[in-house]
Amino acid sequence: xxxxxxxxxxxxxxxxxxxxxxxxxxxxxxxxxxxxxxxxxxxxxxxxxxxxxxxxxxxxxxxxxxxxxxxxxxxxxxxxxxxxxxxxxxxxxxxxxxxxxxxxxxxxxxxxxxxxxxxxxxxxxxxxxxxxxxxxxxxxxxxxxxxxxxxxxxxxxxxxxxxxxxxxxxxxxxxxxxxxxxxxxxxxxxxxxxxxxxxxxxxxxxxxxxxxxxxxxxxxxxxxxxxxxxxxxxxxx
Amino acid sequence: xxxxxxxxxxxxxxxxxxxxxxxxxxxxxxxxxxxxxxxxxxxxxxxxxxxxxxxxxxxxxxxxxxxxxxxxxxxxxxxxxxxxxxxxxxxxxxxxxxxxxxxxxxxxxxxxxxxxxxxxxxxxxxxxxxxxxxxxxxxxxxxxxxxxxxxxxxxxxxxxxxxxxxxxxxxxxxxxxxxxxxxxxxxxxxxxxxxxxxxxxxxxxxxxxxxxxxxxxxxxxxxxxxxxxxxxxxxxxxxxxxxxxxxxxxxxxxx
Ligand code: HEM
Numbered sequence: 001x002x003x004x005x006x007x008x009x010x011x012x013x014x015x016x017x018x019x020x021x022x023x024x025x026x027x028x029x030x031x032x033x034x035x036x037x038x039x040x041x042x043x044x045x046x047x048x049x050x051x052x053x054x055x056x057x058x059x060x061x062x063x064x065x066x067x068x069x070x071x072x073x074x075x076x077x078x079x080x081x082x083x084x085x086x087x088x089x090x091x092x093x094x095x096x097x098x099x100x101x102x103x104x105x106x107x108x109x110x111x112x113x114x115x116x117x118x119x120x121x122x123x124x125x126x127x128x129x130x131x132x133x134x135x136x137x138x139x140x141x142x143x144x145x146x147x148x149x150x151x152x153x154x155x156x157x158x159x160x161x162x163x164x165x166x167x168x169x170x171x172x173x174x175x176x177x178x179x180x181x182x183x184x185x186x187x188x189x190x191x192x193x194x195x196x197x198x199x200x201x202x203x204x205x206x207x208x209x210x211x212x213x214x215x216x217x218x219x220x221x222x223x224x225x226x227x228x229x230x231x232x233x234x235x236x237x
Numbered sequence: 238x239x240x241x242x243x244x245x246x247x248x249x250x251x252x253x254x255x256x257x258x259x260x261x262x263x264x265x266x267x268x269x270x271x272x273x274x275x276x277x278x279x280x281x282x283x284x285x286x287x288x289x290x291x292x293x294x295x296x297x298x299x300x301x302x303x304x305x306x307x308x309x310x311x312x313x314x315x316x317x318x319x320x321x322x323x324x325x326x327x328x329x330x331x332x333x334x335x336x337x338x339x340x341x342x343x344x345x346x347x348x349x350x351x352x353x354x355x356x357x358x359x360x361x362x363x364x365x366x367x368x369x370x371x372x373x374x375x376x377x378x379x380x381x382x383x384x385x386x387x388x389x390x391x392x393x394x395x396x397x398x399x400x401x402x403x404x405x406x407x408x409x410x411x412x413x414x415x416x417x418x419x420x421x422x423x424x425x426x427x428x429x430x431x432x433x434x435x436x437x438x439x440x441x442x443x444x445x446x447x448x449x450x451x452x453x454x455x456x457x458x459x460x461x462x463x464x465x466x467x468x469x470x471x472x473x474x475x476x477x478x479x480x481x482x483x484x485x486x487x488x489x490x491x492x
Contacts, residue, residue: 039342041345041348042341042342042348043341045348050432053432053433054428054429054431055432057428057432058431059427059430059431060430060434060437066303068304070308072306072323124303124304124427126425126443127306128336129321130293130295130296130298131296133304133305134303204427205428206427207427229337230337230338230340230341231340231341232340232341232344236427237344237427
C-alpha cells in the first residue's frame with residue numbers, strides 16, 4: 001500500500017475515532033457547556049481529562065501554620081442599598097434561597113445554616129490572575145443542603161447568584177464533592193464582607209472565580225445557557 | 238581580510254549569505270514528521286508566548302512557595318503596567334483585561350503542543366532519529382570545546398547533521414524545557430494538584446511552579462532567538478528550505 005493511501009486511511013480512522021469519542025463524551029457528561037466555539041475543543045479536553053483523571057480527589061489541605069497572614073480581599077462588596085441594609089443588621093434578615101430542580105425548595109437564614117452540620121477546610125484559593133493564599137473556611141457542605149432539599153436526579157448544574165450581580169455555575173459532580181462548602185466562616189471568625197460575607201461558595205478544586213462571593217440564591221437546572229464569556233466555564237486549570 | 242577561499246565545491250553550492258566564511262552546502266534532509274511537528278510547535282510556541290504574556294500582565298509579580306499576592310512581598314516584579322487595579326505597578330493606568338481568550342488559547346494550544354510533542358518523541362525514539370541525529374556521537378570536553386570555539390568564531394556548518402552544541406541544546410529543549418513547562422503548568426491547576434499533589438509539591442508549591450514556568454519561558458525565548466539567528470547565519474537557503482520541503486536540498490546539493 002502506498003504511503004499516501006496509508007496516511008489517508010489512518011487519517012480517516014483517527015477522524016472516526018475522534019467523532020465517536022466526542023459522542024461518547026457527550027453521553028457520559030464529559031462535555032462542558034462551552035464545548036462549542038473556537039476554544040471548545042480545549043475546554044472539552046481539559047474538562048473531560050480532569051474529570052477522568054482526578055475523579056473525587058480532594059483539593060490539597062494545609063496545616064494551620066500555613067494559613068496566610070494576609071488573605072487578599074479581591075474586588076469590592078456589593079454597592080446596593082439592599083446589601084448595605086442587610087449588612088447594617090449583621091445579616092440577620094439575610095436569606096439563602098434554594099430552588100430549581102429540588103423537591104423541597106426553601107430559604108435558609110444564617111442561623112439555619114449554622115444549625116446544620118458544618119465542614120471546615122484549610123485550602124488554597126488560587127486566582128486565575130496568578131496570585132493565591134491559604135485560609136481556613138467553615139460552612140455547610142453543599143452535599144448536605146442537596147439532601148435536605150432533595151435535588152432531583154435530572155439536575156445537572158448548580159447556578160449560584162451573587163448579590164452583586166455575578167452568576168456562576170458548577171456541575172453536580174462538584175456540587176456533591178465533600179469539600180464544596182457554602183461558607184460563613186473564615187480563619188475562625190465570621191466570613192468578612194471583604195471576603196464575600198455573609199456567604200461564599202467555596203469550590204477549592206477550581207480557580208477562585210468559581211468561589212462566588214455574596215451568594216444569596218442557588219438553583220438547580222438540567223440546562224445551562226452559557227453567558228457569552230471568554231473565560232472557560234470549567235476552571236479546574 | 239583575505240578572500241575566503243573557495244573549497245573544491247562549485248560556486249552554486251556556496252551560500253554567499255555568510256559575511257565572512259562561505260557556507261559549504263551539505264544541507265540536511267528532514268523527514269516529513271519532523272518538518273510538520275516542527276512548524277506546528279513553532280505556531281504553538283508563539284500562541285503560548287503571546288497568551289502567556291497577557292496572563293503575566295494580569296499579575297506581573299512573582300513569589301516563591303505556596304502563596305503570594307498584591308499584599309505580600311514579591312520575589313520580583315516585572316516593571317510593566319498591569320491589567321488589574323490592585324497590583325501596584327507605578328503606572329497610573331490599568332490595561333484592559335485580556336485573560337479570557339488568553340487562558341482559553343493558552344490551554345487549547347498546550348493540548349496541541351503536548352499531542353505534537355508525544356507524536357514527535359515516539360517517532361524520534363522508534364525511527365532512530367533521536368539516536369542518529371540528536372544524541373551526540375562523541376561527547377567529550379575536547380569535542381565540546383571545539384564546538385564552542387567554532388560557534389564563537391562563527392564557523393559555518395561543514396556537515397549536514399546537527400553539530401554538537403546544537404544537538405545538546407535541542408535535547409535540552411525537547412527533553413528538558415518542554416517537559417518542565419508542562420510539569421509546572423499542570424502544577425498550577427487546582428484539579429491536578431488535587432488528584433496528583435506531588436506535581437505541585439515537587440515544584441516547591443503553587444507560586445514556585447508559576448515562577449519556574451516563567452523562567453523556563455525565558456529560557457525558551459532565549460533559545461528561540463538564538464535558534465532563528467543561527468539558522469539565519471548558517472544560511473537560509475541551505476538550512477531553512479530543507480525544514481520546509483522535501484524538495485530541498487536538491488539532489489545535486491546532496492553530498
Ligand atoms: C520562525 C521560527 C523558527 C525557524 C525559522 C526554525 C528553523 C529551524 C531549522 C531551519 C531547523 C533545522 C536546523 C538545521 O538544519 O541545522 C530547525 C530545527 C529545530 N528547531 Fe526550529 N525553527 C523555528 C522555531 C522553533 C521553535 C519555536 C522551536 C522550539 C521551541 C524549535 C525547535 C527546533 C528543534 C527541536 C529542531 C530540531 C528538530 C529535529 O531534527 O528533530 N524551532 N529549526
